[in-house]
Amino acid sequence: MILPGFVGGSNTLASPNVDNERTLNWFPESVEPGTGKAPIWLAPAPGVRPFVVLGAGPVRALFSQ
Amino acid sequence: MQTDGNPATICSNGSGGNQLFVTSGGLGYVYDLALNTLTLIGDADFPFPAIMGAFCDGFFLVLKGGTNQFQWSALEDGFVWDALDVAQLSQSSDNLQSLIAVHGQVWLLGTKTSVVWADVGGTQAFAPIPGSLMQVGSRAAFSGFAIDNALFWVGGNDQGQAVVFRGAGVGAVPQRISTYAVEFALNNAPQLEDAIGWGYQENGHTFYVLYVPSLPTTWVFDISMGVWHERALWDAVRMRDVPDLGRCHTYCFGVHLVGDRQSNAVYEQNFNFPSYESVEMGG
Numbered sequence: 001m002i003l004p005g006f007v008g009g010s011n012t013l014a015s016p017n018v019d020n021e022r023t024l025n026w027f028p029e030s031v032e033p034g035t036g037k038a039p040i041w042l043a044p045a046p047g048v049r050p051f052v053v054l055g056a057g058p059v060r061a062l063f064s065q
Numbered sequence: 066m067q068t069d070g071n072p073a074t075i076c077s078n079g080s081g082g083n084q085l086f087v088t089s090g091g092l093g094y095v096y097d098l099a100l101n102t103l104t105l106i107g108d109a110d111f112p113f114p115a116i117m118g119a120f121c122d123g124f125f126l127v128l129k130g131g132t133n134q135f136q137w138s139a140l141e142d143g144f145v146w147d148a149l150d151v152a153q154l155s156q157s158s159d160n161l162q163s164l165i166a167v168h169g170q171v172w173l174l175g176t177k178t179s180v181v182w183a184d185v186g187g188t189q190a191f192a193p194i195p196g197s198l199m200q201v202g203s204r205a206a207f208s209g210f211a212i213d214n215a216l217f218w219v220g221g222n223d224q225g226q227a228v229v230f231r232g233a234g235v236g237a238v239p240q241r242i243s244t245y246a247v248e249f250a251l252n253n254a255p256q257l258e259d260a261i262g263w264g265y266q267e268n269g270h271t272f273y274v275l276y277v278p279s280l281p282t283t284w285v286f287d288i289s290m291g292v293w294h295e296r297a298l299w300d301a302v303r304m305r306d307v308p309d310l311g312r313c314h315t316y317c318f319g320v321h322l323v324g325d326r327q328s329n330a331v332y333e334q335n336f337n338f339p340s341y342e343s344v345e346m347g348g
Contacts, residue, residue, distance in 0.1 A: 009292035010284075011246040019246070023294040024306075025340045027287050029270070045285075045296050046267065047338030048310060051322055051331045059324025059331055060068070063075035063085065064317035065098070 007040045066103075067092045072207050072261060072313065076120040076166075082141035086125040088118045093127060095143040110148040112136050116206065119166040122184035126171060126191075128164040133157075133175065135164050137190060152191055156180055156198050162206040167216045170194070172232065174203035177222040181235050196236045201228075205260035210273060212264035213288045217242070217273045219251065219260055227251035229275070229286070242273075247284060247293050255279040265314045265321055268336060276312050276326060283309040296340070 007028050011021045026042040066073075067090030074088045077098075085096035091114030093106040112129035119126045125138040133154040139145035154161065159175035166172075171182040171191065181197035184190060203209060204221030211217075216232040220239070229243035229251075243251070251257055260277045271288040274296075282295040297306035310332065311323035321334040 009287075009290075010295045011244060011293075012250070013246050014249050024282065025296055027270070027285070027294040028290055028292050030290065043268075044336065045294070045309075045340045046321070046334045046336045047340040048323065048332035048334045049338055051320075051333045054329040054331060056068075057325060057329030058327050059313060059329065060071075060089065061073040061075050061087075062313045062315035062317075062322055062324050062331070063077070064315040065077055065079075065085075 007038075007042055066090065066094065070259065071116070074117040074119070076118055076125065078120055078123065078125065078141050078143070081123055082143070084141075084143050086118050086120065086127075086138075086143040088115045088127065091115055091130065093118065093143070104144070106144060106146070108144065108146045110136075110146045112146075112151075117164055119164055119171065121166045121169060121171055121191075124184070124190065126164060126166070128161055131160060133159065133161050135161065135171075135173065150190065152182070154180065154193075156193060159202060162203040163209040163218065165209045165211055165216055167211045167232070168214070170235065172209070172216050174206075174209055174218060177202045179203070179239075194235050199239055201230065201239060205258050205262075208260045208262040208275065210262035210264050212266075212273060213271045217262060217264070217286070219257065219262070219275070227257060229273075242286060242291075244293060250280065250284065251277065261312050263312065263314050265316065265334075267321060274309075274311065274314075276308055278308070278326070280308065281306040283311075 010023045011019050013019045025045040029043045030040050069090045077085050083098040087094040093115045096103045114130040116128045116130040123140045125143045128135050136151045157178040159177040163174040179199040181194045182191045185192045201220045202222050204226040205219045208219040220228045220230045227248050230239035231242050233240045254277050256279045264273045273286040275284045282297040296309035300307045312326035313324040323334045
């Protein structure tokens with residue numbers, strides 16, 4: 001099914017009657033080099049898995065050397 | 066380590082001194098990478114409160130809160146500070162909000178204006194780059210984040226607030242990257258001053274992530290695509306969105322690590338992990 005304009009970013013305006021699009025936990029990705037079935041698609045936002053628990057929270061900075 | 070509601074900042078002088086310079090809760094610390102020791106900076110000339118730090122040209126820099134001053138350390142030594150190694154902005158009268166090193170230059174964001182300084186050598190060390198003053202400041206001190214070879218931040222001045230900018234280079238007008246929808250959301254946040262910006266790159270997408278604690282979702286700008294989207298978790302008890310878990314990030318051990326905005330947990334973040342299966346841990 002072709003739904004023009006369905007794939008895009010969040011754009012909830014002050015007037016939702018004009019545009020009330022929300023893209024939540026997905027983001028648009030263009031199809032390179034343009035030979036796919038669509039010019040753009042929605043890729044899923046990343047998830048997380050536990051890595052380590054520190055002494056106190058919240059975690060206020062991370063740094064790698 | 067002393068804490069407050071603000072993020073801590075960490076920077077390194079690498080093999081030049083084998084030190085990490087940490088600011089947290091208004092104080093400064095040095096972590097000695099050779100000895101694995103964390104030490105509170107006891108130099109009487111170290112400013113208080115120390116809001117955030119950076120590293121540039123062999124010097125650690127620190128922003129003194131509630132002023133338009135920043136100070137720099139001795140060369141490659143975060144333990145040694147001289148009260149004379151201080152700069153006070155004179156191009157504008159507003160206080161400084163943020164100090165961020167980008168491209169070997171120091172971007173200083175005030176409440177109304179911003180300016181870029183550079184190391185000029187000699188006893189003066191740092192001086193403003195002529196023509197670098199911008200007529201927009203920062204509304205949220207920790208929204209500034211350097212990624213994709215530029216600085217991103219939530220702007221503000223005496224004319225308004227809540228436009229997200231990308232620094233376009235010294236002497237150039239900052240580029241507005243927020244949309245009317247993003248600005249509407251940010252303007253309606255009960256509090257914008259505590260917004261935190263961070264970012265990362267994965268699968269070729271470079272993201273500037275804007276966590277505003279008083280908003281229900283985290284706003285994310287995909288720099289590669291030039292498009293904003295939102296990230297959130299579903300609070301099944303209160304039946305509403307809550308912001309994504311992350312509020313800081315680093316890439317290490319070959320994985321993306323994010324720090325939890327409210328607990329003591331560090332997570333591995335990956336596109337291969339379903340976002341709806343994100344879990345909260347820690348306490």
